[in-house]
Amino acid sequence: MAPRKARKPQAVDTLANSIYSWISRHNIVNDPYLSGLLEAISNKKDLHIWAELDPNTYLPHPETSAGSSKERLVRIFTVIRNILVFAPVALTWAAVSAATTGFSLYINENGADVVNFLDFWQNGYGVLGSEWRIGNVARLDFLIVVLVIALTLYVSQVGHTVENIKRNAEDAIDSERLALAIEIHAALHDKRKITNVTMNASLAGAISRLVSATGSLEGASREIEKASRKLPRA
Numbered sequence: 003m004a005p006r007k008a009r010k011p012q013a014v015d016t017l018a019n020s021i022y023s024w025i026s027r028h029n030i031v032n033d034p035y036l037s038g039l040l041e042a043i044s045n046k047k048d049l050h051i052w053a054e055l056d057p058n059t060y061l062p063h064p065e066t067s068a069g070s071s072k073e074r075l076v077r078i079f080t081v082i083r084n085i086l087v088f089a090p091v092a093l094t095w096a097a098v099s100a101a102t103t104g105f106s107l108y109i110n111e112n113g114a115d116v117v118n119f120l121d122f123w124q125n126g127y128g129v130l131g132s133e134w135r136i137g138n139v140a141r142l143d144f145l146i147v148v149l150v151i152a153l154t155l156y157v158s159q160v161g162h163t164v165e166n167i168k169r170n171a172e173d174a175i176d177s178e179r180l181a182l183a184i185e186i187h188a189a190l191h192d193k194r195k196i197t198n199v200t201m202n203a204s205l206a207g208a209i210s211r212l213v214s215a216t217g218s219l220e221g222a223s224r225e226i227e228k229a230s231r232k233l234p235r236a
Contacts, residue, residue: 013189018043024182028064028175035060039186053190057183064179068171069164076161083153090143097123097139104130 021040030036035055042048101123108122108129117127123136132138 014043014046014049014193017185017189020182020185024178030062030064033062035062049190049193053193057186058180061179061183061186064175066168066171066175069167072160072167073164076157076164079153080157083150083157086146086150086153089146093139093143093146097134097136100134101130101136104134 018040021036024030025033025036039052042052101119104126105119105122108117108127111129117125120136122130126132126135
C-alpha cells in the first residue's frame with residue numbers, strides 16, 4: 003500500500019506560525035488585532051471578517067530595545083556632566099568664603115604684619131587649610147573642566163551611535179512588519195466575502211492567467227510546428 007502524501011500546510015497555518023514568531027521576537031502581548039486573528043485562524047472561523055481589515059493599519063508598532071544599555075549610560079553621564087558644570091563655580095566660591103574667613107582671623111591676630119588677600123589665599127600662613135588655597139582650588143577647577151569636556155565628547159559621540167543603532171533597528175522592524183502585513187493579506191485574500199468587487203478582481207485575475215497560459219500554449223505549438231517541419235519526410 004503506497005504511503006500517503008503529507009498534507010501540505012495551508013497558508014493560514016503558515017501565517018499563524020509567522021505571527022507567533024513575530025510576537026515572540028518583539029515581546030508583543032495582548033494585542034487585540036493579533037490575538038483575534040490568531041483565534042480566528044485556530045478556530046477557522048470568521049476569517050472573512052479579518053480579511054477585510056488592512057493589516058498594515060492594524061498591526062502594532064513594536065518598540066526596539068537596541069542600544070538601550072548605551073542609552074542608559076549616556077543619560078547617567080549626561081546628568082553627571084550637567085552637575086559638574088556648576089562644580090567649579092561652587093568650589094571657587096566655597097574657597098573664597100574660607101579664604102575670607104581665614105584672612106579676617108589672620109588680620110585680627112597679626113594686625114601689624116598684614117599681607118594682601120591674594121598672598122594670604124596662596125600661602126595660607128598657617129590659618130587657611132591647603133585644600134582651600136588658590137593654587138589647589140584652581141588646579142581642581144581645571145581638572146573638573148577637563149572632565150566636563152571629556153564627558154561632553156563622550157555623550158555626543160555615544161549618543162550619535164545610539165541614534166544610529168535605534169534607527170537601524172526600527173528600519174528592520176518596519177521591514178518585518180511590512181513583510182508580515184503582506185503575508186497576512188496574501189493568506190486571507192481568498193477568505194474575503196464575495197462581493198462584486200472581489201468577484202470582478204478574481205475574474206480579472208483568472209482571465210489574466212488564462213491569457214498568459216494561452217500565449218504560452220501558442221508559443222509551444224509554434225515551436226512544435228517548426229520542429230515537425232524539420233523532420234525528414236517518410
